[in-house]
Amino acid sequence: xxxxxxxxxxxxxxxxxxxxxxxxxxxxxxxxxxxxxxxxxxxxxxxxxxxxxxxxxxxxxxxxxxxxxxxxxxxxxxxxxxxxxxxxxxxxxxxxxxxxxxxxxxxxxxxxxxxxxxxxxxxxxxxxxxxxxxxxxxxxxxxxxxxxxxxxxxxxxxxxxxxxxxxxxxxxxxxxxxxxxxxxxxxxxxxxxxxxxxxxx
Ligand code: HEM
Numbered sequence: 437x438x439x440x441x442x443x444x445x446x447x448x449x450x451x452x453x454x455x456x457x458x459x460x461x462x463x464x465x466x467x468x469x470x471x472x473x474x475x476x477x478x479x480x481x482x483x484x485x486x487x488x489x490x491x492x493x494x495x496x497x498x499x500x501x502x503x504x505x506x507x508x509x510x511x512x513x514x515x516x517x518x519x520x521x522x523x524x525x526x527x528x529x530x531x532x533x534x535x536x537x538x539x540x541x542x543x544x545x546x547x548x549x550x551x552x553x554x555x556x557x558x559x560x561x562x563x564x565x566x567x568x569x570x571x572x573x574x575x576x577x578x579x580x581x582x583x584x585x586x587x588x589x590x591x592x593x594x595x596x597x598x599x600x601x602x603x604x605x606x607x608x609x610x611x612x613x614x615x616x617x618x619x620x621x622x623x624x625x626x627x628x629x630x631x632x633x634x635x636x637x
Contacts, residue, residue, distance in 0.1 A: 449562030452610025512547030
């Protein structure tokens with residue numbers, strides 16, 4: 437949480453009050469994380485279900501996906517969208533065709549290729565540009581593109597992609613981050629409050 441806060445803030449996003457004193461487990465298993473995290477291939481129904489399971493709403497889903505305003509992914513992650521969408525060497529029709537051609541020039545079949553900006557052309561700045569890209573069918577991940585497939589999330593994408601809205605996104609993002617930080621908090625004598633968030637004491 438603190439990592440995302442710093443990343444977001446240092447790349448021009450707004451700040452929010454981070455709740456402190458969260459009781460965390462003493463054991464972290466990557467397997468458990470993998471079982472709980474949504475896949476980038478999830479459709480909108482799967483994403484909504486995954487978020488709802490953790491007490492997060494559709495609004496949280498579309499707002500927190502905005503974290504992809506910064507950062508990168510790889511050709512490997514989007515290989516199926518480009519070259520094997522339904523197992524017949526096809527391309528995801530939800531991708532803008534011109535954008536798909538540009539990506540295919542960079543990414544070889546099988547997943548080889550350079551690092552790709554999640555928010556193309558704006559991946560070092562925390563802003564609402566990500567939503568503009570999604571609206572133009574230029575979202576890299578299936579899960580980002582899927583935000584257009586629900587009335588509420590689509591309306592949010594549309595609203596944020598029409599400037600000037602930066603302040604709205606920043607405020608929404610802080611709120612949803614605090615909510616996400618409250619998932620699965622331990623209580624009583626369970627776990628411990630970590631002195632350094634990435635390590636057990
Ligand atoms: C909605 C469900 C989500 C899915 C399916 C998803 C999936 C992904 C994937 C596949 C990547 C690329 C990783 C790689 O290529 O190694 C990524 C990157 C990233 N995600 Fe998400 N994500 C989701 C939600 C979130 C949330 C809620 C946050 C934080 C609030 C977040 C923050 C990031 C950041 C900052 C990166 C860039 C990492 C980097 O540059 O190294 N994502 N995500």
